[in-house]
Amino acid sequence: DVKVTQSSRYLVKRTGEKVFLECVQDMDHENMFWYRQDPGLGLRLIYFSYDVKMKEKGDIPEGYSVSREKKERFSLILESASTNQTSMYLCASSRTSGGTSTDTQYFGPGTRLTVL
Amino acid sequence: AQKITQTQPGMFVQEKEAVTLDCTYDTSDPSYGLFWYKQPSSGEMIFLIYQGSYDQQNATEGRYSLNFQKARKSANLVISASQLGDSAMYFCAMIPMNTGFQKLVFGTGTRLLVSP
Numbered sequence: 001d002v003k004v005t006q007s008s009r010y011l012v013k014r015t016g017e018k019v020f021l022e023c024v025q026d027m028d029h030e031n032m033f034w035y036r037q038d039p040g041l042g043l044r045l046i047y048f049s050y051d052v053k054m055k056e057k058g059d060i061p062e063g064y065s066v067s068r069e070k071k072e073r074f075s076l077i078l079e080s081a082s083t084n085q086t087s088m089y090l091c092a093s094s095r096t097s098g099g100t101s102t103d104t105q106y107f108g109p110g111t112r113l114t115v116l
Numbered sequence: 117a118q119k120i121t122q123t124q125p126g127m128f129v130q131e132k133e134a135v136t137l138d139c140t141y142d143t144s145d146p147s148y149g150l151f152w153y154k155q156p157s158s159g160e161m162i163f164l165i166y167q168g169s170y171d172q173q174n175a176t177e178g179r180y181s182l183n184f185q186k187a188r189k190s191a192n193l194v195i196s197a198s199q200l201g202d203s204a205m206y207f208c209a210m211i212p213m214n215t216g217f218q219k220l221v222f223g224t225g226t227r228l229l230v231s232p
Contacts, residue, residue, distance in 0.1 A: 088159055098212075098214065099169070099213035100213060107163075110161075
């Protein structure tokens with residue numbers, strides 16, 4: 001079974017802090033993704049990576065950066081956390097990125113981040 | 117651009133009954149993949165079932181089946197013999213089978229409540 005893990009289920013940070021969210025997958029997947037999920041707005045793609053050290057902006061990259069130094073690990077960084085970044089953050093991985101069955105994205109358990 | 121529409125914000129079903137969750141999609145791509153995910157209150161997004169646009173048969177995975185009607189652009193999820201643990205949000209999603217990186221596009225979700 002594919003397993004995607006995230007470093008924290010719940011996180012509380014203060015405005016202005018630098019925040020690191022870690023994601024690890026154990027299936028040797030090429031692609032990894034970070035989403036945020038907010039009521040009424042659905043899932044929105046923040047960043048994705050299709051290879052080590054490669055990254056691409058998603059729909060809402062402002063205020064975030066990412067790092068992928070190893071294939072299995074994809075980190076989301078909030079350089080200076082703000083209250084409007086309070087959200088549920090979901091990491092996912094997939095083998096490929098088209099519409100075939102091998103492109104299925106598998107998600108981690110999510111991190112509920114609260115910025116005070 | 118792709119769009120997923122889930123018109124049922126909430127559905128109720130009694131335990132052991134079957135329920136259908138609606139999903140329609142809009143795309144100009146000739147081939148694509150369709151996915152259903154379940155999100156319990158814990159937050160994890162769980163992959164349920166995949167249907168390729170060129171698959172001749174409707175997909176099935178245990179109690180889940182996908183009623184795929186390509187001409188109508190619908191991909192409804194059927195859950196047979198509902199269980200209390202099926203209470204969750206359900207999301208329909210799609211990816212086109214094009215070259216290059218393709219984004220997973222989600223619907224807004226349907227909340228299913230299974231009663232005893």
